[in-house]
Amino acid sequence: xxxxxxxxxxxxxxxxxxxxxxxxxxxxxxxxxxxxxxxxxxxxxxxxxxxxxxxxxxxxxxxxxxxxxxxxxxxxxxxxxxxxxxxxxxxxxxxxxxxxxxxx
Amino acid sequence: xxxxxxxxxxxxxxxxxxxxxxxxxxxxxxxxxxxxxxxxxxxxxxxxxxxxxxxxxxxxxxxxxxxxxxxxxxxxxxxxxxxxxxxxxxxxxxxxxxxxxxxxxxxxxxxxxxxxxxxxxxxxxxxxxxxxxxxxxxxxxxxxxxxxxxxxxxxxxxxxxxxxxxxxxxxxxxxxxxxxxxxxxxxxxxxxxxxxxxxxxxxxxxxxxxxxxxxxxxxxxxxxxxxxxxxxxxxxxxxxxxxxx
Numbered sequence: 001x002x003x004x005x006x007x008x009x010x011x012x013x014x015x016x017x018x019x020x021x022x023x024x025x026x027x028x029x030x031x032x033x034x035x036x037x038x039x040x041x042x043x044x045x046x047x048x049x050x051x052x053x054x055x056x057x058x059x060x061x062x063x064x065x066x067x068x069x070x071x072x073x074x075x076x077x078x079x080x081x082x083x084x085x086x087x088x089x090x091x092x093x094x095x096x097x098x099x100x101x102x103x104x
Numbered sequence: 105x106x107x108x109x110x111x112x113x114x115x116x117x118x119x120x121x122x123x124x125x126x127x128x129x130x131x132x133x134x135x136x137x138x139x140x141x142x143x144x145x146x147x148x149x150x151x152x153x154x155x156x157x158x159x160x161x162x163x164x165x166x167x168x169x170x171x172x173x174x175x176x177x178x179x180x181x182x183x184x185x186x187x188x189x190x191x192x193x194x195x196x197x198x199x200x201x202x203x204x205x206x207x208x209x210x211x212x213x214x215x216x217x218x219x220x221x222x223x224x225x226x227x228x229x230x231x232x233x234x235x236x237x238x239x240x241x242x243x244x245x246x247x248x249x250x251x252x253x254x255x256x257x258x259x260x261x262x263x264x265x266x267x268x269x270x271x272x273x274x275x276x277x278x279x280x281x282x283x284x285x286x287x288x289x290x291x292x293x294x295x296x297x298x299x300x301x302x303x304x305x306x307x308x309x310x311x312x313x314x315x316x317x318x319x320x321x322x323x324x325x326x327x328x329x330x331x332x333x334x335x336x337x338x339x340x341x342x343x344x345x346x347x348x349x
Binding site for chain 1: 116123124125126131134135138141142145146149150152153154155156157158159195198199329330333334336337340341343344348349
């Protein structure tokens with residue numbers, strides 16, 4: 001999903017990161033966040049009741065991130081289908097309602 | 105901090121005491137920070153959604169490559185790394201201030217609070233420079249077959265894909281959402297840093313006036329510390345989402 005089709009002119013300016021680098025950076029950031037909260041903010045030293053009331057609601061972020069990034073990716077695919085100069089889709093775009101699988 | 109040894113069958117929920125073993129103020133600071141985490145989270149996830157919906161997104165290594173006094177040298181992420189380092193160091197001096205407070209060491213609290221305030225002001229100054237650089241830096245882009253220049257604002261983005269034009273590489277306008285999210289989210293974070301500096305200055309004045317010494321504890325420094333560390337925590341994710349990825 002991450003890989004995009006880029007024209008040769010765009011490649012010269014496209015992000016150079018590889019997917020695995022991004023994964024490593026995300027994991028290191030989460031580790032740093034964990035240590036800030038548990039050591040600097042001393043949440044690790046509080047009683048379990050308190051830790052749970054803070055951490056459990058934050059688990060909602062797992063769903064938020066998955067759902068919204070998925071949504072964004074879906075927009076990108078839809079937009080690609082209806083882009084100007086996309087001959088395969090253009091003939092369907094104007095007259096017919098998009099009810100026959102053109103939305104993908 | 106005031107955690108005493110807890111017996112095995114201790115009944116936290118039997119009433120008459122906090123089941124969380126902390127003062128009301130500290131508990132409410134934690135809940136405020138949790139709600140603030142959701143606010144920042146909502147902003148960053150919204151940014152992520154828009155970014156994922158775009159075919160092209162500017163490369164932060166190209167957008168953030170300037171350093172004060174370095175002219176046009178290409179130094180990707182050097183300045184923002186310095187900003188991050190300043191914020192981490194000010195978090196460390198905050199830890200030292202809280203530690204001095206535990207020991208009822210007024211001089212130590214004053215010294216480290218001053219360093220923390222200084223770090224916050226340094227971070228804000230860096231951000232002011234970075235914003236000014238983006239807002240006043242014009243870059244050549246191709247719009248409707250004509251070459252023109254654009255700065256980076258909430259409604260302009262000169263960091264689009266490069267195309268061939270008369271045999272040379274020229275830029276095009278990039279996604280407009282880039283500037284809106286960048287200035288909006290780093291601005292909201294900067295506002296938190298500013299609030300933190302104000303809170304820390306108030307804590308410094310109260311320390312100087314012996315308010316905490318007479319009260320018998322420096323828990324207010326701990327609460328201000330929680331807020332300050334949270335600002336650092338948010339920056340981890342702002343830094344990740346805008347600069348590293």
